[in-house]
Amino acid sequence: MKEKIQELLKKENYAFDAEKWKSIENVPFFFNADTTQQLNKIKKNMGVAKGIYIFSDSNDKILYIGKGAPIYNRIRRHFAKLKQSSSSHHSLCTSQEIPSSITIHWVEIEQPDTREIVEHMLAYTLKPAYKKWYMA
Template sequence: MINKIEALLKEKGYAFDPASWNSINMPYTKTANTPDFIQNQLGTTAGIYLFKSANDEILYIGKGAPLFKRIKSHYNKLNIENTRSKRIQYFQSMEQKNPTIFWLEINDQADRELVEHMLAYTLKPLYKKHLFV
C-alpha cells in the first residue's frame, strides 16, 4: 500500500524531494526577525510544509493557507512558558533538532488535506498531529 501511495504522490508531483521543494534554511530559534523572515519567504502561498532535522529525520508534516501564518504560529510557541502542554513541549523540543522547513505550494484545499495525510502515512514523521488531540 505504501508503495502505491508513494507512486501516486510522485506521479502528481507531491512526493517529498528536498531538491524540488522550496525550503527555509534557518535555525528554529527565538529571534525577533523570524516571523518577518518566514512571511517574506512564503508570501501568501497555500500548501504543505514539513520540518526535517539536520539528521534527515522527518519531524512534522502540516498544511496551511497561507503557509506563513501556520509556520509562524509554530515559532511563536517557542516563547510560551507553559511547559505542561504536550503541544508546547513538542515545538520547544524542535529547537534542539535545528530543522529546515520545506514547503510545496498546493492551492486546492482538498488536495492539501489528502497530500498531508498521504505524506504522513508514507514518511512517518516523528511528531504526529494526533498526539495533540
C-alpha cells in the first residue's frame, strides 16, 4: 500500500523531494530578537502560498508535516507559541528536545481537499517524528 501511495504522490508531483520543493534552510527555531526578521524572510519567500509544509532537522529527519492556507500564517503560529513560552525550554514532546535550527520545505496546493489528502499521504509514507507540534 505504501508503495502505491508513493507512486500516486509522485505522479501528481506532490512526493516530497528536497530538490524540487521550495525551502528555507537554517531557520533558528527559538524565539529571540531576530525571530521577526526570520518570519519576514519566510513570508517573503512563501507569500500567500497555500499548501503543505515539512519541518526537517539538519540530518534531513522529517520532524513534522502540516498544511496551511496560507502556509506562512500557520508557520507564524508555530513561532507565536515559542513567544508565549515562559521558559527557554521548548520541545516537540516531553522526551526529546527540538533542534536549534530547522529547514522548512513547502509545496503549493490550492485545493483544500487535495491539501488534506496529500498531508495524510505524506504523513503515512514519511513517518514524521511528531504528529503534533506543541510547547511543553
